[in-house]
Amino acid sequence: MSPRLDLALQSGLTLTQPLTVLGPTTASDLSALPRETQVVQPFKPFHDHFATQGFDVTPEAQDARQDAIVILPRAKALARSMVHQACTRASGVIVVDGAKTDGVDSLLKDIRKRVAIEGPISKAHGKIFWFQSDAQAFEDWAAPAHQTADGYQTAPGVFSADGVDPASALLLTALPDKLGARVADLGAGWGYLSAGLLKAPGLKALHLVEADHTALTCARANIDDPRAQFHWADAVTWRAPEPIDTVVMNPPFHTGRSAEPALGQGFISSAAKNLSRNGNLWMVANRHLPYETTLTDTFAHVEEVTGDNRFKVFHASRPRR
Template sequence: MTPDRWTLALEDGDMTWPEAGAVLVLRAQAEADFSALGRDRVQAVQGFAPDHDRLAARELDARVEPEGEFAAALVQIVKSKGESLSLVAEALTMVRPGGVIAVDGQKDEGIESILKAVKKLLPLDGTLSKAHGKLFWLTRPDVLPDGVADWIAEPGETEDGFVTAPGMFSPDGADQGSEVLVALVPQLKGRAADLGAGWGYMSAVLLDEQESIAAMDLIEAEYSALQAARANVDDPRARFFWADATAFEPEERYDAIISNPPFHTGRAADPALGQAFIAAAARMLKPTGQFFMVANQHLPYEATLKAHFGTGKLLAEIAGYKLYQAGKPKGTRRG
């Protein structure tokens, strides 16, 4: 296995790391090797539930929000430039003057764009290019430039008044797929769940329009999105679960499940994510339960739906999306 770029920079003596003090890692990746940074000193901050759970299983100090003052920080960027710059700003404010801030990411995640933005405000101490990515690092100055505050991603509101923030899926407003589902899904009855609920648009609309829903569980892996959903969905029938939707175990099975599942890993399309949501829905539904899923027209979900459900039909094909209904879940009865 190729060492992480920060490990190489430290081993080569290019980057100097403090020998004492807490180390902050923002958006800590689940399988990353932090031993060169002082593993026992690391606070691994990660709001994506599957990665957070894997970090905790490795007995790292895994958190959703940082706490304390730090001698150094590593930022692992994400595909959203706005969120990545906000992470850099957070690291700069939480590391004491004279401490080291390192920023790491792949070229297809936008590391060059982040490097360019940081260089406009702050001098760099060094860079390392390796394995289609780049690491750069700098010393935290005594006084931060005014422009750093502009990087901090503050929650905003869509035209419809929903709370969102940079880095969330469709932060500027509901995506067309979600709009198709809430417009065309039939009346739901009993206990329902929203798998991959995001910032809560579909649940908010359906709870507002359908009194026949007895309860709605919003299940979302991204902590910040779930916090936004709490602000957006004030119906007493709603409950909120920070969890990997594909592994979630409900207290009892549902009468209905809705989903607009994610289909990207980083910047690459990954139909396996939606396929995992289909399998999870089949497992969570009652034998009489119904699954309603919207997906981009080109994604190959028909075979997976047929494998996990006894009945199914295409309710609509509109605006580049397909809305499916599936019933008779095979769930745990599958071998």
């Protein structure tokens, strides 16, 4: 548990099983909690992290519980929807634990206007507070049933939830007409790139690989095509069921606030492993990210085909074995 939760339990907070923890990351230490605690985590690497520890892990909240702990995410809309979800799933105490950089002070201020707060306790650059579950008080914080962006279904907290990502749009315009029979979209998100890829002549199978279960659920709603195959998986470790002719991707470059180029580098390595001998990679990246060395180490041919002051689009072919 976090040092804030430990301190709260020493200061009068009592938690009752069955308990739900919503949104913990690998930075969250849940080792002191009973293994029957339900962990709700839609991000596959974090999901698997807690599953290996023996917790009851699910991408979406299942049965009702007594108490709930919300680990605050960065996205404000997602944080609000998680508070509402906790209140509808738990009938007892709702605990909110978050860092100042993730907006805990602002959320505390908003919640205090609706219900009576206990705590808050400040420690380790964050705060923890708790209140009695009241779903009615947070009805307007529920995630919209059909949030749309540019005609596509999205959801709070997913990448580019408010509209088409300009980098993905640039990549789509740079692609050749023919991509081959077997194509993969690594980090497919809610399906914008894949919707465009399905228009390519000769395409027989499209693999959408996405670690965010919520985003993948949106992709299923946005794409109704028998050639599309949906994989809830970490693109870095995913292995295709068949050699892929073309990989297309707009890889993420952070899970927190700081840029993590190793994420995109992992996507590049995964693409090379899944491509056929003469396969092609098409990817877009932010201009400042250092992917050129990894690309040239991994592929025999690499070129920047287009770009602007923000983004660069690469075509790489013939992965090195």
